[in-house]
Amino acid sequence: MLEHDIWWQVYPLGALGAPIRGDHGAPAHRLRDLDAWLDYVVELGCNGILLNPIFESVSHGYDTLDHYKIDGRLGDDADFDHLIAECRARGLQVILDGVFNHVARTHPMVTEQPGLVAFDGGRPRAWEGHDSLVELDHANPLVVDLVADIMLHWLRRGISGWRLDVAYAVPAAFWRDVTATVRGEFPEAIFIGEVIHGDYARFIEESTLTTLTQYELWKGIWSSLKEENLWELAHAIVRHNDFCRGFTPQTFIGNHDVTRIATLVGPELARIAVYILMSLPGVPSVYYGDEQGFAGTKREQSGGDDEVRPALPATPAEFSRLGAATYADYRGAIAFRRRHPWLAGAEVEVLHKDNLCLLYRVTAGDRWCEVRVDLAHPSISVVADDEATGTR
Template sequence: MSYWVNESVFYHIYPIGFCGAPRVNDGETVCRLDKVIDWIPHLKSMSINAIYFGPVFKSTVHGYDTDDYRVIDNRLGTNESFKHICDELHKNGIKVVLDGVFNHVGRNFWAFKDVCEKGNSSQYCGWFQNLNFGGKSPYGDSFSYEGWHGYYDLVKLNLKNPDVKNYLLDSVGMWMDEFKIDGLRLDAADCVDPDFFKALRHYTKSKDSNFWLMGEIIHGDYNRWANPEMLDSVTNYECYKGIYSSHNDKNYFEIAHSLNRQFANGGIYRSIYTYNFVDNHDVNRVASVVRNSANLENIYTTMYCMPGVPSIYYGSEWGIKGEKNNTDYDYPLRPELNVSDIQDNALLAHIRKLGKARTSTEALKYGSFENVQIRNEQLIFKRSVDSQTAYVALNLADNNMDMGFNADGAYLVDKLSGKSYQVNNGYVNIDIPAHSSRILVTSNTPTLEDVELEETKAETAPVAETEKKEEPVLPAWGTLGKHRHFKGGEYEVIALAKHSETMEDLVIYRELFGEGKVWARPASMFYQMVNIDGNLVPRFKFIG
């Protein structure tokens, strides 16, 4: 796994749409993609340090019908103009990842055109899958061939042919050597011959050990493609669906299950640093999918804080909409945008905070994963490294929520709001505003803001030494034995437990007098201060 990917926040651009290029290549060369340089300040304001460009190689229509792997599409510019773009991005600390469409080519691909012209005398007949001169194609050719998923404008390559493999590897080498690209996203990776991926990995890693290979995988076991012999990463479509669906259905159990299945101790994808997203050039914009736009911020918090690398699809950072339809198909998902279109709204401000939180928090970049507490409308999970733990708390309810859980550290500091919470004997109670989230990082000190607030209180309301009251102390987290309720009843804590469905911490205790009944109470209530006549006292006090 490439170290730089762990440190990254991606921005995904579909160039032909982003640039407003003609839908069908008109042959005119216009350096439209140069405008991405004007976007660099905007990208850096979100802590973006890697761009995944959709297809940039010369094509006839949408970019996935490649005409030439070694030339920039003339609708976007020239090789020279794109080299300048790469240089400027690299100078600004932004990595460049290109779309490698190696499963198929367009009908105007130079080698396929040679077959069309020369028939079975073409030296390139062996370059294409299931080419047969005993029939005709839907386009009226004097031969048949395999089209990707039945689309005959996408001609499937024969990746077992050594000449094809060498041509593609040499093309990748050109982009690495001359443009210093940092990685490839492999289109339709589930259809590509695994031996080609093995060759691609060996070739690229021998040139640059940090070169990143990420495959587009929609279904199946990600380990088939992301492993030490093939790719570094894959698109995480399972969590893409789980994130928006959990928020739409008010059911955090769905995404919590996927995250646990994938990344918890024993998770099936713990060794894969997945490419995470909430929309892209092939699926409806998340702002069009989410039923309540108030949940967009939580959707992005989930994506930024889960294991793997987060990615923003261009324009979605300020909430633009777009849905497929039967007339324009995918084009509404791929609009032309200019710097002047950027809207500096609340969602963009939140995403900027998320970028800073992720890039400055080791636990979010490298940490293990564990669900802490799950409810239909609330979720808390934690990410941990040796030196730090981050607790991610989400609330999609229409009302504020108070939640408690056992936690590390002396304080938890919210990376989004700056608010801090004191951890009392290994337990903390937090508030989460409606449709909001907190990224709570362990700290030995409260925030400066809270320190200044306490100093102000001390100056405005001085207390004589003789009038100072002893600070109430909560019982230590996990302490068994006798406790006295603030109303006077005495109980014995006999065990701690986990709710089997929500993972919520429970305290199991029994009456010491009366019928000796056994009770279970959420730990968030047991380890809680209550206000009695203006004084804060523990709900339960340890008495031995």
């Protein structure tokens, strides 16, 4: 089902310049500003947009106030319907970010319907020490019904699926029950669980989600390039291959929660990283701006996400020419993946490994490609049964 999917992930509140903290100002129709980026997404080679939170919230979008309402900083229902229509006209699917582990402490479920949230010692339970966020009571059948209803509401409005925020913090059985209801009406709906570590295969089996975020591979890619230790990447690839026997992981080298790949490894190695990503099994995503070499550091402090969630220019034409080389490599790597969709469900074998050189082979039936990463003279070559590409 995911064989042809490559998603462009964007954090709308940041990318469209909405105020995150303090006074939000008057409602604005910023969601329509994404129109200027849809052709760009297609030209990059992606066929879907993964939107981080767009629902009414207190600040950053993960402190939801109303799952049925578009955030006033982004627009309204008409703006959303317009976006869906424009995406459909270009063959782009849309996936929304569903925050169903917790809600804002000022959400009506906390203040008016406390039976839907979890309690500790007579007080609504804060999520991981964040006092502004309250966990839902996932053992309550009414919460199962509520989340299924929210999902169905937006699927009926034209989306293709859901990214499930902090899915790892929610019992797998809860996701199983919710998705069973939703699939009754939308059997092809996509469910991407955010899982940082743990037993991926078991979580997929118990939750019945479509896929999970492959953080182990993300870590293996950037860390091995940064530290010139390709043994680590080889280990991550072997683990990744094991996961792929049970499901198709969601793969990435950047997202809204981590330091930018160009900051972690530098622009030259970041261009190698995208070829690694696009040559391995999985369903890959590109975080907005990474394809232009955006830099930014994730910090564990108030406002620590701001650098990795910046505003986009008004149009792609306003990008700096400094990102042109990175953009060319992203387009090349994505184009290679587009021409070889079989890579999504392939097998991987590591043929050679040392600190500075790694060779692996990806196969599916009689199709194959071999990838050579060389850190002594930083480059990557990707040779398939029918073509060759890579950085020089």
